[in-house]
Amino acid sequence: MSLDKELDSVESLLQKLPEKDLKQVWRILYGDGVRDLELSEKCLKLVTRYKMELVKCKFSYKEEQLRPPRLVRVALFQQKVPVPLTFPIYKVKTEMYTLAMDAVKIAAKGGANIFCFQQAWNMPYAFCSGESMPWSEYAEKAEEGATTRILQTLALENNMVIISTILERDENFEERIWNTAVVIDNHGIVLGKHQRNHVPKVECSNEPTYYCEGNTGHPVFETEFGKIGINICYERHYPLNWLGLALNGAEIVFNPCGAIGQEAELLWTVEARNAAVANGYYVCAINRIGMEIYEHEYEDEQGNLVHHEDSGLFFGSSFVSAPNGSRSPGLSRTKTGVLIAEFDLNLCRQVKDRKGLELMHRLPLYRDLLSKITATNFKPQVIKKHCQCQTT
Template sequence: MASPEFLSLEQSLEENLPPADLSNVRRILFGRETRKLDLPPSALVAASQRDFELLAFAFEASKEQLRPARPVRVGLVQNRIRLPPDAPVSEQVGALHGRIVEILEVAAQCGVNIVCFQEAWTMPFAFCTREKLPWTEFAESAEDGPTTRLCQKLAKTHNMVVVSPILERDEAHGDVLWNTAVVISNSGAVLGKTRKNHIPRVGDFNEATYYMESTLGHPVFQTSFGRIAVNICYGRHHPLNWLMYSLNGAEIIFNPSATIGELSEALWPIEARNAAIANHCFTCAINRVGVEHFPREFTSGDGKPAHCDFGYFYGSSYVSAPDGRRTPGLSRTRDGLLVAQLDLNLCRQMGDLWNFKMTGRYAMYAEELAKASQPDYRPHVIKE
């Protein structure tokens, strides 16, 4: 596993390859190169002063005769927690609120239309501990909790759609918890919410102690800037999960995550990019950064010694396009804002080129999946 001190694959390539080799390596790794966006000097200065990385790229589509271009700018925010997990809950939340406010001010200067934060952005990712207090105190209402109210204000102020993944307290249904993303319109209204469809039971990810799989299905949100969906974290490992958001019309699928190097870093550059190709849409993969140390040791039931942290959250957030191109990733070690300008016309253009949805055998899959889910199912294996 690459150490936390390893800043990024992209930086290593730039520092160690001659220009001709670098161009070919980048073409093979990332597809046809994305154009760097020019950003206001004031935004670059503000990002430097506030100590976060700021990168910006553009994906173009072919010019059409009957449809104008459909440009939209998305912003992906990755960050570390601001205070240690043993600080008072209200102070931790307040510090993270403050950090997001200052990053969104820069996103607004960059013309971002839709922004998405990392999974459970208002808290440390404490679901490894299996403890209830104080971690369940971070949960709040998706409709009118303090984080949603803050995001409503920011959305309206900046004319920006905000995707805010939180730990939800569902007061209408017995105060149960959910891993939820709240989608807030650029008008400031709560457009709706979606929840995590797949709950990991891998290593330290003991999330079923806190919440279960969503019952909301695969909602897609029509915003002023395009149709978006939110595939939270572990759902990226399930190709059919991406597919269902796409079949419901998503043009951009955000994947807010919290994942560590030892477990998933080799998978990270592949899964969201493959989903963009397979589903003729844009995908936005977001991961937090840093190590979060908890007050008491916990074990994973895997024979390893008890420990006080998950491991290293490696950042590396990126955007991928339906033609297979992807941006370089943000740093593995720093807070960051990745801005990407997408021409949504590229979704249909790549669908017309590759015809995956026309050639997909969905009725056949549905029939066979229905059979496979039955207790008396026998695999269709032909033997001599």
């Protein structure tokens, strides 16, 4: 399908409703805790100059008597590959770096404290194509690679934490490749990294061809702008992965993705929003956009041709969800854009105190369940109806 015929966004349809109806429908679908965010003229001029979409909002908050508000602004950036995939790798990366610098400038002028890219942002999402070359050549060192060095400079210059999900080449471990999120603090220092825990091995997904499942656990990175965790793409399908970040103290969880397909789009807002409510933190979900056209037809895991050369449509729709269930408007399904959202981290504790879910967590109960399930002699706890038959 032509991208010109694709629906731009759900929000664009809602705006066609009469004002009275729009207010009610918006409250039901999004909550009533989000308002417009005023940004500087310099920020708005950059948006026009770089021809990007901008969504801006702030979440309402209640001031406490003893703690001052802990206001944070996050910026989410979704983009498509701006050149054909037959271009040399250095050319693709250069174009992506240029887009990144433009987006970071917009975010900086918009007062953003934390900036997060989509998954594997500096390359095409080639992990389902079945071809190792040239796509594995995009892999680079997490802490010292060219991408990280460029972002370190931008982070320092703009006093901004930057989260960058890349293809990592681990030269210290058999040249192994990982799908890794690098966290760079606002002083330009690599704070750490998270290697993706869950890698899909279903249908024509060939991601295990490229990288392994990580073993970094569920790290939470303490920054000057809050404690942040990263849940990479497919990890969003696992409630325990979200929970692991909550138990380690996350206040904001970023979910950089490359999601396509009708089923994924149906679940897109449900999973992230539910995770925010269930775990008492903010969730920032970032997805790619566009349709990537490859030179060769895809192959499945058995090496059979799948008879298509396109990735399918990455449907964008990046958004932020709060622990009280309210959510921001989303970015477009088809346009490169930046979302800037402001919120108060104090809301995390306020929601927990009000709902009391953590008081009734019963973690030892689930520890025992998981211990039993992972044992070799596990038998499901199923109670069956007993039939007492009379013998004649």
